[in-house]
Amino acid sequence: MSKNITKRSEDYSKWYQEVIANSELIDSSPVRGCMVLRPNGFAIWENIKADLDRRFKETDHVNAYFPLLIPQSFLSKEAEHVEGFAKECALVTHHRLRTVIGEDGKPKVEPDPAAKLDEPLVIRPTSETIIWHMYGKWINSHRDLPVLINQWANVMRWEMRTRPFLRTAEFLWQEGHTAHATREEAEEEATRMLQVYKDFCYETLAVPVVTGVKTANERFAGAEDTYTIEAMMQNGWALQSGTSHFLGQNFAKAFDVTYRDQNNEQVHVWATSWGVSTRLIGALIMTHSDDTGLVCPPKVAPIQIVITPIWRNDEQKSVVLDFTDKVHGLLRKHFRVKVDDREGVKPGAKYYEWERKGVPLRLEVGARDVEKNSVFSARRTGGKKQGMVVDENFLHTVENALNEIQQTLLDNAIALRDSKTKTIRTYQELLDGIKDGGFFMAPWKDDSVNEDKIKDQCRATIRCYPTVQDDLDGEVCFYSGEPATHWALFARAY
């Protein structure tokens, strides 16, 4: 059962795959690039979803559901948008199978030529086009604004190279699509949602993302501005973990969505869209996990606490299991708890298994613990094992332990990020440093051509112009030598 996991220092990519396989988060499927989210993996997504959904509703958003399929002509309506998505979309062309006799004499099925669609349909890679078509029907007056809709959905992008959670053909995500009367309101919404994402990553995933704005090269197809949250993985690579777009009036113009303003004139509305996906699970794995296996922040862990009763004989067994039931009963209403009372599996093997699977807190119950009315606790984040008395403060003690584990994960991640973030002023420093990963903050003159050159030369890209910008007074671009326009964050990215 228990397999050794490759060390991170040996092969980070292999380590990542093995952590995932060992914790049974996902499995590969017979469909190229599509993954199966197994119960353990899906449970993390359910917890992410519940937390984000609450934050969206607190900021006055409502959920809706739009069709999976989009007429192919819709994609062309926004010029940059089709450019961005046409090359990787799944196309539905027929609506019926027929049975024919194959060359081997056996019956087989194939698309029925008589059931070809007049217009092929695209499986949504993102839903701006179909949603803006609908907004054209719903928005007429300023009274209809703002529209603040979010959708939880599956989307499909036919990527050539896939990697579990980070880049898959089908993935689960949420996409917010909002419509506003003014540019200012839409810009405010785009930055508000970036902040919601940032707060969520810090507070719930314990992933200390850097926020900023993308350069023109890295913008979403159809956006005027793309804001991003960038996380640092343990190998120093960046993972773009969520984006929020100010779309200007691009989609409103493409789908002719206008409202009558105070001067009684028809004007186009302003838009945003924003999304995060199951990629966030990849972010948390590569932020927190270690050479033993998965480490999952308590706030999203499918199992927060595992209780392992230990006995040596039948007499002990009865006493220990009774006490375990009591402890389980106390905890189950407040936490996600599992009791591992399997027989024939040694305690050490159980500990190792739950460590590999990332359970934050383990409570051991032996005969001597029962006598002392206590349990022995071990944290996935390490440190000495501690006794916990099962008294009136027990729930509080457990809650504190989980909160401390959550905080430890965040502290460690911040420390790692900061230790691997350098301010540089010469290009040579980037060339020397990028091999070992890390975030490089450099004074920079905004220039798409130079940006491409650097990417070609050393695979570093500008992840963003961070929201918090240090003084640029007198700084010159570390690449061109011209006066700098921004502090830019360079890194290698997934």
Added chain:
Amino acid sequence: MSKNITKRSEDYSKWYQEVIANSELIDSSPVRGCMVLRPNGFAIWENIKADLDRRFKETDHVNAYFPLLIPQSFLSKEAEHVEGFAKECALVTHHRLRTVIGEDGKPKVEPDPAAKLDEPLVIRPTSETIIWHMYGKWINSHRDLPVLINQWANVMRWEMRTRPFLRTAEFLWQEGHTAHATREEAEEEATRMLQVYKDFCYETLAVPVVTGVKTANERFAGAEDTYTIEAMMQNGWALQSGTSHFLGQNFAKAFDVTYRDQNNEQVHVWATSWGVSTRLIGALIMTHSDDTGLVCPPKVAPIQIVITPIWRNDEQKSVVLDFTDKVHGLLRKHFRVKVDDREGVKPGAKYYEWERKGVPLRLEVGARDVEKNSVFSARRTGGKKQGMVVDENFLHTVENALNEIQQTLLDNAIALRDSKTKTIRTYQELLDGIKDGGFFMAPWKDDSVNEDKIKDQCRATIRCYPTVQDDLDGEVCFYSGEPATHWALFARAY
């Protein structure tokens, strides 16, 4: 804004469409047969989902997510299954669009012939095949059983005639797929989930479904037994509202899923699947709504309570709005509440709007109510308006009112169902009665050919052999005159 809704007695089908349009539950989309679930409609689905998900988890099921796309060859592996679904499935054949110049000289997009898939992929109409492929990887030993997985997903069936909620090309649903060591366990699971559905319909939707088993003609493609919940709509037609299938070993054999039993032999596992969909929203609309518009049971209503402040002058306005805020503050933590303080819309128009939209409870706040520290309450289910004092019992009073509304809806639905359910012993009674709708319980000798004849003659179908069967002693089939094998429930169905 306010449109009159056609009376049910005039045109039930038109009434249904207009109730939906007026309550902004859904909108039609540019994709044939696909609907947009607007925020009001989607919120009902969210409430249904949360309630069912809790019931599934209480019965030890876990959620997972499987790919949207299924290789077309998978469908053929189970002979009846492909027969059932091949004729109505959406096929993905290409993975890229290319831009070409159209006849009008303008660029347009089309599937790129160079990006044709080796094997077309089917958008899941249901997921037995892909899931059983995965179960083949996961199940080896009896220790791996049972597998109790549920999936919340979108599915696609290319139906020729569609009707909002009842039959659409894409719809949202849940599909449970379980694997068991023995026939008995699987049969028990199939009936357990039927009971979960029944309890949910009674308790949460206030829809008094009849449970039973389908005849061979109406079985799911690939099932050995299909259990069903059948609801009666107000026009006396039946709506199949959910099904639970005992699949025997059909899919285990098709995908060769075996485990090693106690005799150390490889044996095929036993299966069930069970699902309900957004069709349930159609069921609740046609069970409870009236000529004024939507009536939504409190347990799933997007808005359970609307508060309408009423004032005649600025002095009143300030006092009334303060009191409204107070009432809102008391209720919002416990109920889904909306305050309608729009100016320029008359109270009567507001009342009518919220009635059309199905809000169960309306609280009116006028200057005189504030003086009396009370609100005036009106129930969507009718009856006299009542004052409610805003004292320490207020929350309890409101909760009671919502519970009574929920109970009234169930009582009315049961009364209607029972009044339109007749026991018959001659075929003429069915021919005479079926035009006006209703459930007809008839002694019947199981016979697929006769069943088809009756369907052709009068469009009545056997909805099920109800779980609760009266004594058949001496009864003869109302159609063939031969000894009866079952009491059968005949009805016209959607």
